[in-house]
Structures are given as C-alpha cells and as structure tokens.
Amino acid sequence: MPPHFSLLVLLLFFLLLVVLYSFQYSSSQNAPVLRSRNAPATEFLSFFSSSSSNSTVSTHLRCLTRRPHLAGTPSSSSAAAYVLSRLRSAGLQTLTRTYSPLLSYPSSSSLSLLRPDHSLLKPLSLLEPADPSPSSGVVPPYHAYSPSGSAVAPPVFVNFGRDEDYVVLDKLGVEVSGKVVIVRRGMGPRGAVVAKAAEKGAEAVVMFGDRTDGGVERGTVMSGSVGDPLTPGWAAVGARGAERLREEDEEVRRRLPRIPSMPVSAETATEILRALGGPAAPEEWCFGAAAEVRGVGGGNVLLNFTYRR
Numbered sequence: 506m507p508p509h510f511s512l513l514v515l516l517l518f519f520l521l522l523v524v525l526y527s528f529q530y531s532s533s534q535n536a537p538v539l540r541s542r543n544a545p546a547t548e549f550l551s552f553f554s555s556s557s558s559n560s561t562v563s564t565h566l567r568c569l570t571r572r573p574h575l576a577g578t579p580s581s582s583s584a585a586a587y588v589l590s591r592l593r594s595a596g597l598q599t600l601t602r603t604y605s606p607l608l609s610y611p612s613s614s615s616l617s618l619l620r621p622d623h624s625l626l627k628p629l630s631l632l633e634p635a636d637p638s639p640s641s642g643v644v645p646p647y648h649a650y651s652p653s654g655s656a657v658a659p660p661v662f663v664n665f666g667r668d669e670d671y672v673v674l675d676k677l678g679v680e681v682s683g684k685v686v687i688v689r690r691g692m693g694p695r696g697a698v699v700a701k702a703a704e705k706g707a708e709a710v711v712m713f714g715d716r717t718d719g720g721v722e723r724g725t726v727m728s729g730s731v732g733d734p735l736t737p738g739w740a741a742v743g744a745r746g747a748e749r750l751r752e753e754d755e756e757v758r759r760r761l762p763r764i765p766s767m768p769v770s771a772e773t774a775t776e777i778l779r780a781l782g783g784p785a786a787p788e789e790w791c792f793g794a795a796a797e798v799r800g801v802g803g804g805n806v807l808l809n810f811t812y813r814r
C-alpha cells in the first residue's frame with residue numbers, strides 16, 4: 506500500500522460553506538431562521554435554491570465532475586482549488602488543511618480461466634464495460650485496502666456470501682477452503698463479505714453486481730467505521746504531525762482484509778459462472794449475471810487471480 510498521500514479534504518470546504526451560510530442566515534433579521542440542526546431538508550433546499558441559479562449549479566457540477574478526482578491524486582487537488590476559488594470569490598473566509606490518511610490504489614490486476622492442466626482457457630476483462638478506454642483517466646475498478654495477492658484455484662459461486670449461502674454449499678458438499686469465491690454484491694458491507702470468505706478459508710474474492718448499465722462498483726473492503734485506519738478517532742493531520750498506528754498493529758490489521766479481492770463487471774462474472782460445473786446451483790441463486798449458472802463450481806475450471814496494489 507502506498508504510504509501516505511497528502512489530501513485536501515473537499516468536505517471541509519462544504520462544511521465551512523454550510524456553517525458560514527447558516528450563521529449568516531440566522532443572524533439576518535429578514536431571512537427565515539433555520540430553527541434547529543434538524544431543520545427539514547426542504548428548508549435547506551429552498552435556502553440554497555434562492556442563493557444560486559440552476560445555471561451556476563450546473564456549471565459547478567460540470568467543472569467538478571469533468572475529470573475523475575480520486576482522493577490524493579493531482580486532479581483531486583485541482584477540484585479542491587476550484588472549490589476554494591469559488592468560495593473566495595463569493596466573499597467567504599476560507600482555510601485549508603492537509604491530511605495524510607492511508608489510501609490505497611491499484612497497480613495491476615489480471616484474471617483468466619484455466620483448464621485443470623493450467624493451460625489458458627480464456628482471459629477475462631477487468632475493465633468497466635461503460636468505460637472501455639483506460640485513457641479516460643478513470644481509475645480501474647478495484648477494492649481499496651485489498652492486499653496484493655494471487656491464486657490459481659477453482660472458482661465457487663457463493664451467491665451473496667451470507668451464512669445461509671455457505672450452509673447451502675455445505676449441504677451440496679462443496680468446499681470453499683482453498684477456492685476463489687465468486688460473490689454477488691448486495692447483502693452487507695464489502696469488508697464483511699470478504700472477511701466471511703477469508704474465515705471460510707477462501708484464497709481470494711471476486712465480487713460482481715447485477716448491473717445492466719455497464720458499471721463496476723468500486724469501494725473499500727476495510728471493516729469497521731469509516732476513516733483513516735492509522736489514526737482511528739483523531740485527525741490524520743500533516744505527513745508527520747499526528748501520532749499514527751502502524752499497518753502491522755493489531756488494531757489496524759483487524760480492520761484490513763486478510764485475502765485479496767476485486768470487483769468485476771456483470772459480463773465478466775457471467776463468463777466465469779457459465780463455465781462452472783459441480784452440483785446444481787439452487788434455483789433462487791440463478792438470476793441477473795448468474796441467470797445462466799448451472800453448477801456452483803467443482804474444479805472443472807481454475808481461475809487465475811492476481812491483484813497488486
């Protein structure tokens with residue numbers, strides 16, 4: 506995992522904006538006062554819509570979303586600079602803080618189907634069908650905080666990867682230990698699904714969503730509450746300013762997944778699932794990207810999984 510990356514937190518600006526606006530709002534005699542911290546969303550909505558026009562809102566949105574701006578990258582710093590300059594030109598007092606949380610970026614990944622004799626059956630795409638040109642600058646699909654790892658093992662379909670799904674596999678006599686788990690996204694946090702697969706002895710996890718829009722969901726597989734794992738409960742100010750736990754510390758290791766995982770498109774998941782032999786999959790598992798699944802897996806094919814962060 507790359508060590509620490511300086512990160513300008515956009516949220517700070519928005520928070521500042523809200524605080525300053527509501528201060529200005531409640532101190533003004535004529536304006537309706539935001540009555541409480543739980544003021545209904547409609548009140549905020551009418552306040553914000555009275556203070557800007559549709560065209561300025563759409564211009565800002567266009568500027569901020571024109572390019573990908575993954576946290577800690579140069580384009581994220583340009584987005585922060587844009588927000589800062591708009592707030593300043595609106596006459597607001599601004600300040601910036603630099604935070605250095607532990608972030609996670611992908612470096613390389615590959616996936617292919619192999620025959621039992623390890624000869625190549627089919628290379629699989631890890632791209633996002635909706636954005637097939639990596640030159641667009643969009644970060645390739647990945648699971649943040651997944652460790653690097655590789656596995657050559659039979660894939661097993663575990664439906665949503667819940668306890669009851671593993672019970673079904675157990676009854677079918679299908680072992681998950683030493684296999685690559687193919688799991689459908691949608692029940693519970695990603696981190697918990699990967700942790701459960703690790704607990705069952707899986708080598709790696711491939712996660713898919715039943716999407717028809719060509720998108721692939723990115724996201725974290727860290728467990729527990731959100732925030733920097735190295736500074737839980739305090740701010741990750743500066744590169745050396747705050748006390749930090751180490752990645753090897755038990756408190757950190759507990760939150761980071763033990764096995765690698767990555768997300769794939771529904772199309773790639775379908776290619777894997779179609780190739781599976783073994784005991785028949787329960788009827789209620791066979792929908793979406795798994796509509797054509799026959800068996801839950803049985804070692805008639807292998808998956809070659811590699812992820813490097």
Ligand SMILES: *[C@@H]1O[C@H](CO)[C@@H](O)[C@H](O)[C@H]1NC(C)=O
Nearest residue numbers: 554555557558559560562563
């Ligand atoms: C702004 O857009 C919203 C949503 O489309 C619309 O309801 C509203 O009337 C628009 N306001 C103006 C001033 O055009």
Ligand SMILES: *[C@@H]1O[C@H](CO)[C@@H](O)[C@H](O)[C@H]1NC(C)=O
Nearest residue numbers: 615619623625657809810811
């Ligand atoms: C599995 O994939 C990796 C990375 O692409 C490759 O180096 C390796 O040779 C492959 N293993 C097999 C058995 O094909």
